[in-house]
Amino acid sequence: MNYYNEIKNKLIDNETFEKVKDYSKERNRVETYFEIGRLLSEAGSKYGESVIDKYSQKLMLEVGKKYDSRTLRSMRQLYITFKDEIWKPVVSKLSWTNLLILMPLKNKNKMYYYATQSIIYNLSKRQLKDRIKEKEYERLDEKIKNKIITHKKTIISDYIKNPIIIKNKYNTEELSEKVLKKLILEDIDKFLIELGDGFCYIKNEYKIKLGDRYNYIDVLLYNIKYRCYVVVELKVTELKKEHIGQIMIYMNYINKNIKTIEEDNTVGIIICKQDDKYTIKYCSDERIIARKYELI
Numbered sequence: 407m408n409y410y411n412e413i414k415n416k417l418i419d420n421e422t423f424e425k426v427k428d429y430s431k432e433r434n435r436v437e438t439y440f441e442i443g444r445l446l447s448e449a450g451s452k453y454g455e456s457v458i459d460k461y462s463q464k465l466m467l468e469v470g471k472k473y474d475s476r477t478l479r480s481m482r483q484l485y486i487t488f489k490d491e492i493w494k495p496v497v498s499k500l501s502w503t504n505l506l507i508l509m510p511l512k513n514k515n516k517m518y519y520y521a522t523q524s525i526i527y528n529l530s531k532r533q534l535k536d537r538i539k540e541k542e543y544e545r546l547d548e549k550i551k552n553k554i555i556t557h558k559k560t561i562i563s564d565y566i567k568n569p570i571i572i573k574n575k576y577n578t579e580e581l582s583e584k585v586l587k588k589l590i591l592e593d594i595d596k597f598l599i600e601l602g603d604g605f606c607y608i609k610n611e612y613k614i615k616l617g618d619r620y621n622y623i624d625v626l627l628y629n630i631k632y633r634c635y636v637v638v639e640l641k642v643t644e645l646k647k648e649h650i651g652q653i654m655i656y657m658n659y660i661n662k663n664i665k666t667i668e669e670d671n672t673v674g675i676i677i678c679k680q681d682d683k684y685t686i687k688y689c690s691d692e693r694i695i696a697r698k699y700e701l702i
Contacts, residue, residue, distance in 0.1 A: 409449035410461055413442050417469050432501050436484075439502065443485025446478060458482070483509055487517075496521050503531045507538070515555050516543045522554075526603070540571055540702075562632045562673055563695045565602025570677060572597070574701035581642050586677075586699070587624060590640070601675070604631030614659050623656050634670040635660045644680035645696050654691060 420438040449457050458478045465473040487509050488497045496518070497505070504524050511517045520543065524534055543551070545567040553560055572589050573596070574581075581589075590597045591610055598605040605627050612623040625638040637656045641649055653674040660672040674694045681698045 409445050409452075409457075410464065413445050413461060414465060414469060416442055416445075417465065417473060421470070433498055435502055436498060436500065436505065439481045440484055440488070440497065442478075443481040443483070444489070446482040447485055450482070480506060480509070492518075496525070499525045501531075504529065504534050507531065507534050511538070515551060519543045519546075519551075519554055527599075542567060545569065545571075562602070562629055562634070562636075566675065566695060566697055567600050567602075568681070569698045569700035570597075570600045572699050572701055581701075583624070583640050583642055586640050586642055590625070598627075601627075601636075604629045605636065606630060608635075614656065614663075616655070616659065621656070626660075629673070632670060632673075633668070635665055635672045637672060637674045639674070639676050641676060641678040643678065645676060645678045645686070649676050649678070650686075650691075650694055653694060657691075657693070 416438050420435055446458060446461075449461075459475050462473060462475040462478050465478075484497075484505060487493075488505075500508075500521060504521075508517050508521055508524075511520070520534065520538060523529065523537065523542075527533070529537070546554075546565070547568070550560070550564045552558075553564060572586070573593060574589060575592075576585065576589070578585060587610060594607050598607065606629070608626040608628055610625045612626040614621050614623065623637050624640045627636040627638060628634070629636055637653055637660060639649065639653045639656070653676055657672040657674045665672060671693060674691075676694065676696045677699050678696060679698060681696050686694070686696045
């Protein structure tokens with residue numbers, strides 16, 4: 407086989423395809439680079455590592471300057487990293503720029519998580535970098551990571567990060583619940599991502615009437631994927647048992663007065679300065695979730 411001619415022809419075909427069919431050019435590019443990576447891997451095994459430098463010098467002259475040795479090595483790495491069958495339905499849905507970000511991660515499970523998140527949320531290069539930088543994968547529970555890897559059914563709490571990252575743009579050391587809520591609401595999209603899939607904002611300070619008194623839910627959300635309301639309570643102290651009693655009342659109110667029979671029972675999320683695993687461990691309602699927050 408003449409590896410160079412095969413690689414050159416594939417690149418020329420890809421260049422032509424990109425000019426004609428914009429709607430699918432990214433997928434074609436990834437598939438082309440993957441095949442070139444396979445050819446480079448085989449050529450390297452047969453002729454040695456120097457073949458990449460040799461090919462790149464000729465390709466830059468005959469096809470385009472962007473096909474330098476670094477780019478060819480990235481194509482080869484694309485093939486080496488994603489040649490297993492499990493990656494086939496994933497890789498073709500990712501952009502070349504996002505694949506370049508994923509390849510250095512090494513850990514295949516972490517890579518798979520960010521790859522699937524990129525597909526679900528159509529993440530840009532910058533958005534993907536931000537999620538990796540904020541260690542989103544590392545902030546998931548180990549049991550949940552195993553669920554993701556083995557493709558087991560997930561529940562609403564699985565993707566809620568711990569800790570939940572909140573940007574402290576006011577640079578205040580001591581927070582009140584009012585300021586914490588303001589920080590969350592001013593970047594509500596980021597907060598919903600921290601919680602996971604399907605969360606939508608309804609209202610803050612959601613008013614409910616208990617007897618002859620009005621109470622206010624800090625933040626009321628709805629999860630489309632799991633079809634349930636989500637009550638969020640904010641605490642700038644460590645988790646206390648009275649916090650659980652409070653959110654349980656609010657959840658029961660939503661269940662009895664707002665949710666329909668087709669919807670699942672309301673979930674409660676307590677976001678606090680410090681979690682107490684024993685308080686949650688002995689809570690009778692598994693739909694109450696506690697997560698600590700971290701300011702950055």
